[in-house]
Amino acid sequence: MSVLRVTVWGTGNMGSTAIRSTVAFPGLRLAGVITSSEQKAGTDAAVFAGLPDPTGITATTDVDAALARCDAVAYMASGDIRPEEAVADIERCLRAGRHVVTPSLYSLYDPRSAPPEWRDRLTGAAEAGGATLLVSGVDPGWGNDALAVIAAGLCTRIRTIHCQEIFDYSTYNQPFAVRVSCGFGGPMDETPMMLLPSVPTMVWGGNIRLVGRGLGLDIDEITEEVERRPLEQSVDTVLGRFEKGTQGAFRLKVIGRSGGRERIVIDHITRIHASCAPDWPYPDQGDGDHRVIIDGDPQLTITTRADVPGGTRADGGNTTAANRLLGALHWLAEQPPGIYDGLDVPLQPTLPPHIEAQRWA
Numbered sequence: 001m002s003v004l005r006v007t008v009w010g011t012g013n014m015g016s017t018a019i020r021s022t023v024a025f026p027g028l029r030l031a032g033v034i035t036s037s038e039q040k041a042g043t044d045a046a047v048f049a050g051l052p053d054p055t056g057i058t059a060t061t062d063v064d065a066a067l068a069r070c071d072a073v074a075y076m077a078s079g080d081i082r083p084e085e086a087v088a089d090i091e092r093c094l095r096a097g098r099h100v101v102t103p104s105l106y107s108l109y110d111p112r113s114a115p116p117e118w119r120d121r122l123t124g125a126a127e128a129g130g131a132t133l134l135v136s137g138v139d140p141g142w143g144n145d146a147l148a149v150i151a152a153g154l155c156t157r158i159r160t161i162h163c164q165e166i167f168d169y170s171t172y173n174q175p176f177a178v179r180v181s182c183g184f185g186g187p188m189d190e191t192p193m194m195l196l197p198s199v200p201t202m203v204w205g206g207n208i209r210l211v212g213r214g215l216g217l218d219i220d221e222i223t224e225e226v227e228r229r230p231l232e233q234s235v236d237t238v239l240g241r242f243e244k245g246t247q248g249a250f251r252l253k254v255i256g257r258s259g260g261r262e263r264i265v266i267d268h269i270t271r272i273h274a275s276c277a278p279d280w281p282y283p284d285q286g287d288g289d290h291r292v293i294i295d296g297d298p299q300l301t302i303t304t305r306a307d308v309p310g311g312t313r314a315d316g317g318n319t320t321a322a323n324r325l326l327g328a329l330h331w332l333a334e335q336p337p338g339i340y341d342g343l344d345v346p347l348q349p350t351l352p353p354h355i356e357a358q359r360w361a
Helices: 013-024 045-049 063-068 083-095 116-129 146-152 175-181 199-214 313-327 329-333 353-359
Strands: 004-009 028-034 072-075 099-102 132-135 157-168 221-230 235-237 240-242 247-258 261-271 288-297 300-304 338-340
Touching (some): 004 329, 013 028, 063 083, 072 083, 099 313, 099 329, 132 329, 146 288, 313 329
Parallel strands (some): 004 028
């Protein structure tokens, strides 16, 4: 099995994480970095990733040149507010014959329920270029699709599967995500982007369908429940002050039902500060964790958390998302052209032993 040359598209939060992971991941070699910023062009990838030594790979705005030097693309540019542009970028990579992994398009986490026009465009591009595509992350992603299905395999009977994220955003230095998308610090009489009707189902509904399909369950209804809480006092975080009376926490549930019964629930308990909504569950330790809770035989709870030295728990979670995607590349490179999902691709990277052994620090 040859080493795969990977270009990372994007230099933001996820792009920087993917650069760091690509440099370290066995069987991969960083071949390029694509940026949309002329100011960042010419900067060594190590600067974006916080690596101690130069990589010799500098960022470029020349997409075609970067694609010519790689086998695969880790597409880490945002798709939240520019989905059409992200689809076009990914289509371009696939038509060029480059395998693509990305967390950027929530609607494609479950390709079968994705918008048909996107699915058809990207499937056609993959077939034209002889390439493959995986869209996944951590939450949505492995934390509430593959992990849930694996956990269910430890049970004889299943009544419900509850996938839960509990997170304190006080150390999360992402202004758009925190203040605009999540609405922290905003007025309680305005609904933020993430909590608008149908948006939660767009983001997490695919994971619910994936879990159902992986366990032989037909999901016939998906509903949403949202509860918001104001701050009882003003608080200070890495993003500055959040005033009393503004949104300080929300609890969001996306519920998959089958035959009228609640079966698969994705539940987010999110705060801007630990002082808000004290009656809601807290993480076992630190800023946050993910849980898969199965009401069945046995009653099973699996709690996961990820940390990176000097980073926040969000940085740790982003690293698991990047590694999940990068670890899938060798498997994807051996598959027929097309779009794959989080249940198609094994969690365990399919690397030969002599390459896998390089993972040991």
